[in-house]
Structures are given as structure tokens and as C-alpha cells.
Amino acid sequence: MVLGTGSDVGKSLSVAGLCRAYARRGLQVAPFKAQNMSNNAAVTVDGGEIGRAQALQARAAGLAPTTDMNPVLLKPDSDVTAQLVVQGRVEGRLSAADYQRLKPALLPRVVESLNRLCEGRDLVLIEGAGSGAERYLRPQDISNMGLASAADLPAVLLADDSRGGVTAAVLGHHLLWTAAERARVAGVIVNKFRGDPAIFAPAAADIRQATGWQVLGLVRWSEAARALPAEDSLALDQARQPGRGLVIAVPEIPRLANACDLDPLAAEPGVDLHWVRPGHPLPAEAAVVVLPGAKSTRAALEALRAEGWDIDIRAHHRRGGRVVGICAGFQMLGRRVTDPDGIEGPPGETEGLGLLDIDTVIGPAKRLCEITATDAISGTRVTGYEMHMGVTTGAGLARPWLSPDGRPEGALSPDGRVMGSYLHGIFGAGAFRARWLQAMGGAGSAGDHAARIETALDRLADGIEADLDLDALLRLAH
Structure with a gap:
């Protein structure tokens, strides 16, 4: 599982790049995100719909998208209501408060989809949602540590260097997680990194001393990301x-x-x-x-x-x-x-x-x-x-x-x-x-837009392969 220190730290594109990198090595790899909140959606081969980010990740893995890759999709139609799509099918329109009460009942269906997706795969890459440690969401969580605990998943924590505050974000998550949850985290990946890696060494040492987590890599900013569809409409x-x-x-x-x-x-x-x-x-x-x-x-x-x-x-x-x-x-x-x-x-x-x-x-x-x-x-x-x-x-x-x-x-x-x-x-x-x-x-x-997307995915994977030890990362999975 790839957890994030917040929204827009690059979880979706990191998972897409990892899918392409591992698929190029001949592995049977698939993406998964338990819950997505987005009005950008794609039709699946099994006649349902999922978040467009997971459809892009499936493309990176060389797969047609299926509803099991994103079993819960929320499509907001106001600040406090959304259409609920479960395993590809609309199940109603409900308020944010009603959805929070419903979430625990959805967890078995999320795990069901994940288990189906794992069948016959060498690797499933699971994207978390937003921040992985929001305390107020923890009792009903089905997409971060709640899912990791239910499905016994190892995790890495992705932090965004482009906004600053990486050390504080990582240490804050360590503070908010329980001892059992901290033990699931195998290490930290610093994303959107610019500059000299040697300058980051003191921060990596601070993170390791305070948390026991190793910084697994500094993934540099990739211009290829600009050519890929955005998960939302913020920019x-x-x-x-x-x-x-x-x-x-x-x-x-x-x-x-x-x-x-x-x-x-x-x-x-x-x-x-x-x-x-x-x-x-x-x-x-x-x-x-x-x-x-x-x-x-x-x-x-x-x-x-x-x-x-x-x-x-x-x-x-x-x-x-x-x-x-x-x-x-x-x-x-x-x-x-x-x-x-x-x-x-x-x-x-x-x-x-x-x-x-x-x-x-x-x-x-x-x-x-x-x-x-x-x-x-x-x-x-x-x-x-x-x-x-x-x-x-x-x-x-x-x-x-x-x-x-x-x-x-x-x-x-x-x-x-x-x-x-x-x-x-x-x-x-x-x-x-x-x-x-x-x-x-x-x-x-x-111009061939599809070819542009494929080229961008390859370049994204090239950068990840250069900045991460993919063999070591794969050994963390079980």
C-alpha cells in the first residue's frame, strides 16, 4: 500500500509509474484504490465505472480496467452530498454524514474486490486516500490503515518535497498512528524531489532516528506527469x-x-x-x-x-x-x-x-x-x-x-x-x-494523443526506476 502524507502528494501517478515499471519487468501487476472521490470516471470492461486515476493505472499495467480496481467511488454533486458507486454500480445518493455511518459495512466488499484482484497477480499496488493518519476519519476508515489492518498489508509512506515540510509531515503521521500501524510502514518515499540528494541526508537521518523508518528513495519531479490526465480539476x-x-x-x-x-x-x-x-x-x-x-x-x-x-x-x-x-x-x-x-x-x-x-x-x-x-x-x-x-x-x-x-x-x-x-x-x-x-x-x-500518454507513462516509470530500488520495494510485498 502506498499511503500519503496528504492529498496531491503524487500517490496516483506514483502507483501508475510503479505499475508500468513492474509490468515492463514481466510481472502481472494491478492497481487498487478502495475509495475514490472524483467526478472523473471511466467505463470498465465489466460494464461498471471506476475513478479515472485507476483506469490510467490499469493502462500503465497493460490491463483493461475492472470495477474491482476501485470498489467505492464517490461522485460529489454538492459540498455535502455525493452519488455512491459500489463495485461499479450506483447505489444511491447520500450525505457525507450518512456515508460515514455506512463505511464500515462497505469494508467487506472492499476486501472482497481486493482479494479477487490479487488472484493470479504477482503484485497489487494499493493507493491510499488523502492523508493516511487523519484521526477524525479513523473509526470508519476503509481506504488507509483501516484497510491495511483488515487485509494485513505492508505500506510505504509517500511525502511531497515540492511543498516543503516533509520531515514534519512524516513525523506527524508517526505520532498519530498506533504502534501496530507504525509497524506496517516499511519506509518513506520522498516524491517530487528537486536539487542535490546530499542536502536531504540530515532530514533522512532525523526521520530514521525519530521513527525507525528508512527513506527508501528520493523520486525526482517528472515533467512527464504534465501530459497525463489529472485525477481532479484543481489546476x-x-x-x-x-x-x-x-x-x-x-x-x-x-x-x-x-x-x-x-x-x-x-x-x-x-x-x-x-x-x-x-x-x-x-x-x-x-x-x-x-x-x-x-x-x-x-x-x-x-x-x-x-x-x-x-x-x-x-x-x-x-x-x-x-x-x-x-x-x-x-x-x-x-x-x-x-x-x-x-x-x-x-x-x-x-x-x-x-x-x-x-x-x-x-x-x-x-x-x-x-x-x-x-x-x-x-x-x-x-x-x-x-x-x-x-x-x-x-x-x-x-x-x-x-x-x-x-x-x-x-x-x-x-x-x-x-x-x-x-x-x-x-x-x-x-x-x-x-x-x-x-x-x-x-x-x-x-497528433496521436494515445501515443503521448504511453510515452509519458514510460518516462514516469523511467524516473521511478532510476530513483528507487524496485527489487527492494518488491521484497516488501507479501
């Missing part, structure tokens, strides 16, 4: 490079879902992908406005109106601009979104943007499937997946954007400047992306 603006060419504006709506859909566009040298934060207007120079996925469509529409972005979008369209909606963004482009049963929030109906002649009713059924389709405009093939609640109807569907297996999907406006689809991952296909960018007024590209 969306990092992708922007003004002046690159075609400006694509994306309003940063609440509870963004699968923001990584737009990573292939952000990586294009001729695209300036501009995530527009609340309090700022959509840029007038944008050629395209993209409405991304969101956990709650009606709440996202209300946020658009609160920011005045609905006015900006209509003005953009009147000036001849293009508007694209993906998943919840597609639903927002219609006339209305109705949630009679309160699936995503309070029951009710919200007026849409009215740019497509469609209506959506949110219901309890969730569609999860991988899709191969043909773009109606260019005739190129696209691949992706559907992951949504809601049924969309209306005359606008008679002019579909895509054609998966001969059936219509999505919608195009009569003027061709508004398009929407439920298909996540649509921009990953190089040929389609090139044609689409040309149609939007850009230079076009046939």
Missing part, C-alpha cells in the same frame, strides 16, 4: 498557452465531470484552451465554446446564469461562433432539463440554453458503455464511452452528430454551429480531431 488553467492559435473557451462550471475529455485539445500546439473561471466573462475572441460534463446538469445551468455565461454563449453564437456540449453540456444546450425524482438534487425543472431542439429528463437508470461511432460531418471514426443519467428526446435528434453502429447519437443545429453528444473521449481520435479543428477554423492536427 485546469495550467494547460493554457495564450497566443497559440484557435481559442476554445470552457466555462468552469461546478462539479466538473471528466474534464480530461479536453486534454487532447489542450495538447495541440495550435489551440489555446481557456478554462474560464467564475467572475470572468467568456472571451470575445473565442472561436468555440465547449460545455463539458458535470455531475448535476441543472446546478450547472444555474451557475451559467449566475455568471452571465448564458448571455455570453448566446451572443457568441449570434456572432457566428461554435458551441459544443459533451454529456451534461449536451443536455444544457437543449430547451429544458427535468429531474422529477430529485436524482441529482432537489426535484424540479430548469430552462436550458435553447440552442438545440431537445429536452432531457433525469432518471435513475445510468448508461455505461464503450462506443465506436462515425462523425456525421467528416465521416471519420471516433471512440469513447457513455456515462450519464437522463433520457434526451426532441426533434433536434433527427439531425445527429454521430452514428454509432448505424443509430443516431447527439444533435447538430440546423446551421451546423451547435453540436452536442453524450460521448466522452471524442477528441482522443487523431483523425477526427484534425478534421474538427479545421472545421472550427484551426490548423488541424493528426
Whole structure:
């Protein structure tokens, strides 16, 4: 188990790099995370969904993702409520307090998934969640030391050097853990290290003297990490490079879902992908406005109106601009979104943007499937997946954007400047992306985004192999 001294210390990418490094050695390796809280999710081969971080780790290991790799997924739809997905299936919407009470009952199912995943594997790499020693969460813990104790797991503690305070963070965890929990920790890995390792030697000595834990390695900062999908949406603006060419504006709506859909566009040298934060207007120079996925469509529409972005979008369209909606963004482009049963929030109906002649009713059924389709405009093939609640109807569907297996999907406006689809991952296909960018007024590209991801995973693994003794680390597992 890879425990962390906090959130964003690099657990997810460290596990991905280790998966790739051990898989290249010929080992049968798999990733696991008991509980993930994220609206970035992926469809699995067994017809469920898991956190996107575990899907990336599975890819690093050369595996198709399965629901056992992330048995509990929380998809927040407000500050205090979330959709609960267990072993790939939605089991309801509940408050944070209710979830804390439910967690102990989920531990047997977490261990069940872990045991299944271990069958036939040489190594399973288990990612912890947040900080491994938060005392207030300990009684109900199913993803850090609670799981380590239940499944008898050895652990390493990952600390982030880029923020400073490594020694304090490690010693704080030692202080908060019991003697039995401390005994599970085989050592400390210092992540995102920069500079001369010799300078860190006194800190390593202090850690060993105070805790008895050896510093197993200093893993240097890897620029390859920037090319990999983020687990959440905390640093969306990092992708922007003004002046690159075609400006694509994306309003940063609440509870963004699968923001990584737009990573292939952000990586294009001729695209300036501009995530527009609340309090700022959509840029007038944008050629395209993209409405991304969101956990709650009606709440996202209300946020658009609160920011005045609905006015900006209509003005953009009147000036001849293009508007694209993906998943919840597609639903927002219609006339209305109705949630009679309160699936995503309070029951009710919200007026849409009215740019497509469609209506959506949110219901309890969730569609999860991988899709191969043909773009109606260019005739190129696209691949992706559907992951949504809601049924969309209306005359606008008679002019579909895509054609998966001969059936219509999505919608195009009569003027061709508004398009929407439920298909996540649509921009990953190089040929389609090139044609689409040309149609939007850009230079076009046939860059292979999948190859970029593979190269980044290999470089991540290269760095880990150079900075850690992988044989010694493997000997710690049992």
C-alpha cells in the first residue's frame, strides 16, 4: 500500500509509474484504490465505472480496467452530498454524514474486490486516500490503515518535497498512528524531489532516528506527469498557452465531470484552451465554446446564469461562433432539463440554453458503455464511452452528430454551429480531431494523443526506476 502524507502528494501517478515499471519487468501487476472521490470516471470492461486515476493505472499495467480496481467511488454533486458507486454500480445518493455511518459495512466488499484482484497477480499496488493518519476519519476508515489492518498489508509512506515540510509531515503521521500501524510502514518515499540528494541526508537521518523508518528513495519531479490526465480539476488553467492559435473557451462550471475529455485539445500546439473561471466573462475572441460534463446538469445551468455565461454563449453564437456540449453540456444546450425524482438534487425543472431542439429528463437508470461511432460531418471514426443519467428526446435528434453502429447519437443545429453528444473521449481520435479543428477554423492536427500518454507513462516509470530500488520495494510485498 502506498499511503500519503496528504492529498496531491503524487500517490496516483506514483502507483501508475510503479505499475508500468513492474509490468515492463514481466510481472502481472494491478492497481487498487478502495475509495475514490472524483467526478472523473471511466467505463470498465465489466460494464461498471471506476475513478479515472485507476483506469490510467490499469493502462500503465497493460490491463483493461475492472470495477474491482476501485470498489467505492464517490461522485460529489454538492459540498455535502455525493452519488455512491459500489463495485461499479450506483447505489444511491447520500450525505457525507450518512456515508460515514455506512463505511464500515462497505469494508467487506472492499476486501472482497481486493482479494479477487490479487488472484493470479504477482503484485497489487494499493493507493491510499488523502492523508493516511487523519484521526477524525479513523473509526470508519476503509481506504488507509483501516484497510491495511483488515487485509494485513505492508505500506510505504509517500511525502511531497515540492511543498516543503516533509520531515514534519512524516513525523506527524508517526505520532498519530498506533504502534501496530507504525509497524506496517516499511519506509518513506520522498516524491517530487528537486536539487542535490546530499542536502536531504540530515532530514533522512532525523526521520530514521525519530521513527525507525528508512527513506527508501528520493523520486525526482517528472515533467512527464504534465501530459497525463489529472485525477481532479484543481489546476485546469495550467494547460493554457495564450497566443497559440484557435481559442476554445470552457466555462468552469461546478462539479466538473471528466474534464480530461479536453486534454487532447489542450495538447495541440495550435489551440489555446481557456478554462474560464467564475467572475470572468467568456472571451470575445473565442472561436468555440465547449460545455463539458458535470455531475448535476441543472446546478450547472444555474451557475451559467449566475455568471452571465448564458448571455455570453448566446451572443457568441449570434456572432457566428461554435458551441459544443459533451454529456451534461449536451443536455444544457437543449430547451429544458427535468429531474422529477430529485436524482441529482432537489426535484424540479430548469430552462436550458435553447440552442438545440431537445429536452432531457433525469432518471435513475445510468448508461455505461464503450462506443465506436462515425462523425456525421467528416465521416471519420471516433471512440469513447457513455456515462450519464437522463433520457434526451426532441426533434433536434433527427439531425445527429454521430452514428454509432448505424443509430443516431447527439444533435447538430440546423446551421451546423451547435453540436452536442453524450460521448466522452471524442477528441482522443487523431483523425477526427484534425478534421474538427479545421472545421472550427484551426490548423488541424493528426497528433496521436494515445501515443503521448504511453510515452509519458514510460518516462514516469523511467524516473521511478532510476530513483528507487524496485527489487527492494518488491521484497516488501507479501
